[in-house]
Amino acid sequence: MSQSGAEESDSGADGSAPQANRLIGEKSPYLLQHAYNPVDWYPWGDEAFGAAARDDKPIFLSIGYSTCHWCHVMERESFEDPEVASLLNDGFVPVKVDREERPDVDTVYMTVAQMMTGHGGWPLTVVMTPSKDPFFAGTYFPKQSRHGRIGMLDLLPRLSELWRERRSEALNSAGQIATALWQSAHGEVPGASDQPPGATDELGRPALDEAFRQLSRVFDPLQGGFGRAPKFPTPHNLRFLLRYWRRTGEPKALEMVEQTLRAMRQGAVYDQAGFGFHRYSTDARWMVPHFEKMLYDQALLVMAYVEAFLATGQRVYADVAEEVIEYVLRDLRDVGGAFHSAEDADSEGREGKFYVWTDEELGEVLDAEDARFVRSVFNFDRRGNFAEEATGQRTGENVLHAGRSWVDLAGSLGISEAELKDRWSRIRKRLLAARERRIRPQKDDKVLADWNGLMIAALAQAAAALERPGYLSAALEAWEFVRSEMIDSEGRLLHRYRDGEAAIPAFADDYAFLIWGLLELYEASLDPEHLREALRLNGELLERFWDDERAGLYQTAAGSVELPIRSREIYDGAVPSANSVAMLNLLRLGRLTADMELDNRALAIEAAFAGRVRQVPSAHTQLLAAIDFRLGPSREVVVVGEPGGSDTEALLEVLRGRFEPNTVVLFRPAGEAGDEVTRLAPFTEEMREIGGQATAYVCRDYACERPVAAPADLKAMLAIPIGDRSASDER
Secondary structure (H helix, E strand, C coil): CCCCCCCCCCCCCCCCCCCCCHHHHCCCHHHHHCCCCCCCCEECCHHHHHHHHHHCCCEEEEEECCCCHHHHHHHHHHHCCHHHHHHHHHHCEEEEEECCCCHHHHHHHHHHHHHHHCCCCCCEEEEECCCCCEEEEECCCCCCCECCECCHHHHHHHHHHHHHHCHHHHHHHHHHHHHHHHHHHCCCCCCCCCCCCCCCCCCCHHHHHHHHHHHHHHECCCCCCECCCCECCCHHHHHHHHHHHHHHCCHHHHHHHHHHHHHHHHCCCECCCCCCECCEECCCCCCCEECCEEHHHHHHHHHHHHHHHHHHCCHHHHHHHHHHHHHHHHHCECCCCCECCEECCEECCEECCCCCEEHHHHHHHCCHHHHHHHHHHCCCCCCCCCECCCCCCECCEECCCCCCCHHHHHHHHCCCHHHHHHHHHHHHHHHHHHHCCCCCCCEECCEEHHHHHHHHHHHHHHHHHHCCHHHHHHHHHHHHHHHHHCECCCCCEEEEEECCEEEEECCHHHHHHHHHHHHHHHHHHCCHHHHHHHHHHHHHHHHHHECCCCCCECCCCCCCCCCCCCCCCCCCCCCCCHHHHHHHHHHHHHHHHCCHHHHHHHHHHHHHHHHHHHHCHHHCHHHHHHHHHHHCCCEEEEEEECCCCHHHHHHHHHHHCCCCCCEEEEEEECHHHHHHHHHHCHHHCCCCCECCECEEEEEECCEECCCECCHHHHHHHHHCCCCCCCCCCCC
């Protein structure tokens, strides 16, 4: 069962003063939710595995996160239940892990679950030896067996009996899984890295074409999005399709992007009253969401909507990006300027209660005319317009689901689009104010370096594209928080900050996503300090995470010994993989600095995973965005001028108002101040203003065309297509 979601935890369910377990000393909100369970939980660490070895008990590992709906269901049903807790405490050493704090642990054992059961999800349940070798895996288990699913009261005694009476079977299974896990990590599972006859280590145009075909086959032409229910936003699919459209001129690629972005914005997967996107839709119509809101979804979707705006000029996409940012700055921003991780789906013990409306509640907040307007626009039903996923029953509550564009809605109401928007804006604020008086869902207020890197990138990109300097200020504040609070005295990045403590050595994702953020910060601010810091972090990433034998990046740094294997991820799932993001970072940094070694590292990542990506290109769309950049042609544009000068800004405005994903921009201040940039990018050394005017140098692979000073000339130069729009390119 691979459901994921969001909800609160109910501790101390027996009503008496509950005793805290070992989780009470942790910082993770998810672990703290379980701190008063009767289960004798341990956090992941030597104490737990030492106890398991000493007492000769298997480890019962439970992995989840604070906004996971089914994690909370399992807690209420089983982990708060004295009978289940007794079985766990007597027969096992129970260990709780927050997957967002420890993605390395989650990655390894999620791979185990997928190997053993064919699927995965959260809560993730793994039973293993004291030496961390798993012999059983699953996801959610109810307390009582039902509907063909074994319950905890039956499962735990069977696992205990297996360990006590038939241990050789458990150890044999653990050995087989350990071997398969090692093979998977080293690309030795049959088919995992095999390449067809004649294949090379490069993924060229054929991989892009096949990804487009695969996405086309699963595209929903009626509702947008890909596949059937449940539907996930997967913004890197959309960003890849925009690049494919730009390269090939294929109209269907752009149509898929626009239809999906519009359908999501019109659906209940979008919080119409408060803005921001819920995690995913349980149905094909974007009607019934899992209501949790994740920081990474907001960041990645902002970038997708901003790029759609740049590609099409349609203001509706910019509006959505600005609304999502409004939500993030209002509800997820830490007092120090960084961003919290997520908001739960549940409040008052029910998923979505904070977000839904009964017909009566609507009438209490709005006058009769405005209430009729909302009912009409958002398809209200007195019986409720959606059914709960678990029961399929209508609850009498409604989600705000328009299902149509503003243009269509205005036409059906006989008013102009402007009038419709103005009226809804006024009503929306009243609904939001009323909703704010409800009991809010719990917030996961930990700060993660990787997810903040994504939000920094999104804010910086939006600041440049939408001419919103406030967004740049917010991105800078978030970066300053990370730099001051989440980098240790040796200059090494830490993964998690909460309650005054930064901890957990950073993973490859933290470095890759922050470097992405710094690259966007540099292009938005043109402050060379951000480029310098991106290069520093990139050097540390390569030094500590690079696989010298097979190339690519490990998830954990050298010297990590807590897990059976060091994973190398390439799958672009809910968030892109570190290797995919790092490849594009390396290419961009290589173009900005003319450092061919960075290009070579990017090519090595491509070669390392070519066989795996070639099997299902559409599962690796962030990597394919890097392949698109690598295929080129790409441009380097250097602007030389006085910082803040009107002529300088006029040239930069031309660059920022275009969808140019394969172009990097450098700014070299006129005069001696430009020497600092030259040290980072030596190929700019001879570039100067011409005739005392800010000047742009447009280069391709460091061969530069004649410099131009007039914005119109720069625009004309950029208008010349550099992408491949022929189907014959087989590079």
